[in-house]
Amino acid sequence: MKYALVTGGSRGIGRAICVQLALDHGYHVLINYQSNQEAAQETLRLIEKNDGSGELLQFNVANASDTSNALATWQKSTPEAIIEVIVNNAGITKDGLFMWMKPEDWKTVIDTSLNGFYNVTQPLLQPMLLNRFGRIINIVSLSGLKGTPGQTNYAAAKGALIAATKSLAHEVAKRNVTVNAVAPGFIESDMTSELDVASLKKLIPVNRFGTPQEIAHVVSFLTSQKASYITGEVININGGIYS
Structure with missing residues (x-):
C-alpha cells in the first residue's frame, strides 16, 4: 500500500487534494486535521465513495510534540509503511495591518505554515530518502510571492x-525526492x-475565483512520475493575476 499525508485535509483545498x-x-491518504473531526470524516467519506482508502490523523502541525507523537504512534502501528507523498497544506490567516498586529497573530500564522512544514516533513524525510522516492x-500563496496588504504575517x-522549498529541493534531488510549491x-x-x-x-484576468479541484489536479500531477524532472519550482495558479 502507498501512503500520502495531507495536512489540513478536512476542508477546502486540502480535502480536494x-x-x-x-x-x-x-x-491510502492520511487526512490530518486539528479539531474538526466531522469535516475530516466527510473527506474520508468522499475518498471511500470513489473506492479509495484513507484514515484520519489528528494533530496540530504548529505543535512540535503533538505532531511528533502522532506520527510516531502511526508509524509504530504500521511499521512497514513509508509515506511517499507529503502535502503541507495546513495554514491559517490572522489578517490585520502590521502596525496593530498582535504578537500572537504573528506567531500563530508563522507556527502553522512555516514551523508546521518543519514539524511534519523533517521526521518523515529520512525514510523517504532511504526509499529513494x-x-x-x-x-x-500569491501573498508569499507578491505581498498583500494586511497579510504581512x-x-x-x-x-x-517558498525559500525552504527551493533549498530542500537541492538537498534531496539525488534520492529521487522532489520538492515543489503550489501558489494559489x-x-x-x-x-x-x-x-x-x-x-x-x-482584478483577475480570467474573471473568476479558482476551485479547490484546480489546485488538486496540479498537486496530483506533481506527485506523479510524469513530474519527476520538476523540483524546486513554484507553480502559480491564480487566473493570470500575477506571474
Missing part, C-alpha cells in the same frame, strides 16, 4: 516556505468566503 490523490494514484508539495510565512491565488474556500468576490474578480 486528499480525494484527488486517492483517485488518481491509489494512495518521494514527493513533497508545499501549498504557499501570512506573506512572511509563505515567502519563507483567489480560490473558492472558507478562507476566502468573507472577501468581496465581485470586486476582486475584476
Whole structure:
C-alpha cells in the first residue's frame, strides 16, 4: 500500500487534494486535521465513495510534540509503511495591518505554515530518502510571492516556505525526492468566503475565483512520475493575476 499525508485535509483545498490523490494514484491518504473531526470524516467519506482508502490523523502541525507523537504512534502501528507523498497544506490567516498586529497573530500564522512544514516533513524525510522516492508539495500563496496588504504575517510565512522549498529541493534531488510549491491565488474556500468576490474578480484576468479541484489536479500531477524532472519550482495558479 502507498501512503500520502495531507495536512489540513478536512476542508477546502486540502480535502480536494486528499480525494484527488486517492483517485488518481491509489494512495491510502492520511487526512490530518486539528479539531474538526466531522469535516475530516466527510473527506474520508468522499475518498471511500470513489473506492479509495484513507484514515484520519489528528494533530496540530504548529505543535512540535503533538505532531511528533502522532506520527510516531502511526508509524509504530504500521511499521512497514513509508509515506511517499507529503502535502503541507495546513495554514491559517490572522489578517490585520502590521502596525496593530498582535504578537500572537504573528506567531500563530508563522507556527502553522512555516514551523508546521518543519514539524511534519523533517521526521518523515529520512525514510523517504532511504526509499529513494518521494514527493513533497508545499501549498504557499500569491501573498508569499507578491505581498498583500494586511497579510504581512501570512506573506512572511509563505515567502519563507517558498525559500525552504527551493533549498530542500537541492538537498534531496539525488534520492529521487522532489520538492515543489503550489501558489494559489483567489480560490473558492472558507478562507476566502468573507472577501468581496465581485470586486476582486475584476482584478483577475480570467474573471473568476479558482476551485479547490484546480489546485488538486496540479498537486496530483506533481506527485506523479510524469513530474519527476520538476523540483524546486513554484507553480502559480491564480487566473493570470500575477506571474
